[in-house]
Amino acid sequence: MRLLLVEDDELLASGLVLALYRAHYTVEHVRDGDAALEALAHNQFALMVLDLGLPKRDGMAVLHAMRARGDLTPVLILSARDATRDRIAGLDLGADDYLIKPFELDELLARLRVLMRRRSGQSVNQLQLGELQLDLDGLSATWQGKPVEMARMEFMLLHKMAESPQRVFSRAQLEESLYGWGEGVESNTIDVHVHHIRKKLSPSAIKTVRGVGYRIGLPEA
Known part of the structure; x- marks a missing residue:
């Protein structure tokens, strides 16, 4: 955010x-x-x-x-x-x-x-997408009913993508959303976060759109 x-x-x-x-x-x-x-x-x-x-x-x-x-x-x-x-x-x-x-x-x-x-447009500060639930107050994630430990940037990246499940994000758009103006970002930083999220949730949790970027791969609730 x-x-x-x-x-x-x-x-x-x-x-x-x-x-x-x-x-x-x-x-x-x-x-x-x-x-x-x-x-x-x-x-x-x-x-x-x-x-x-x-x-x-x-x-x-x-x-x-x-x-x-x-x-x-x-x-x-x-x-x-x-x-x-x-x-x-x-x-x-x-x-x-x-x-x-x-x-x-x-x-x-x-x-x-x-x-x-x-x-x-939400009445509670939670985001539900398929078997994923993000608690935006507690800054915690639940996958298939079980809590998942996530680093700060992993949580933020997942939240950003889950807010717009039909949207494809370029690496540049995700970097701009997650990092401030003065922060140096390695070229593969987003790829590393995506890799960690896939390991913690599912290989299909985030889809790669070749030549464009990434989109969330989870079905909407």
Whole structure:
């Protein structure tokens, strides 16, 4: 799950990046409003966490601009502005949620899970595909009714593909979804993850589409 964090407070941002990474998000961090719009124009994100008091372009202006150009990325505003008029303005401009600083990390993560459920049309934070079940809250996998130990990137890769069972993903698309801008990725990294997933689930769990990439091979529930 790739998330864009727009926050100019470096101390807060560094703590959030670490916490979100541990919660299995791939986080891209930018520090001003112009950089946020540039990132949105050239990348796809599952969610955005947006501060309001930003350099160069205020968070409200960012929200207005992205919605005006048809960008429907779910947005959670994270701001110290606690006046009712600010919350109403943010929601009216198209924010999906509004959380006031200071905040509890567990509440932020819970609200992000709600936005992910809403985005995928699910009422619970679980994904079922054939004999595979992914618990997106507990970050755990079950195969044929038995728990399966998975590394962080294996879980994220499987989740990404299981969300769109009919879609074929190129290696580049999977790398972009799983790894941040500054992370070096070996050319065979995705292939290695796929190999491990097949060993843990089934050789047919992920299908290779020759010359294109990969798609999930499990039947839909």
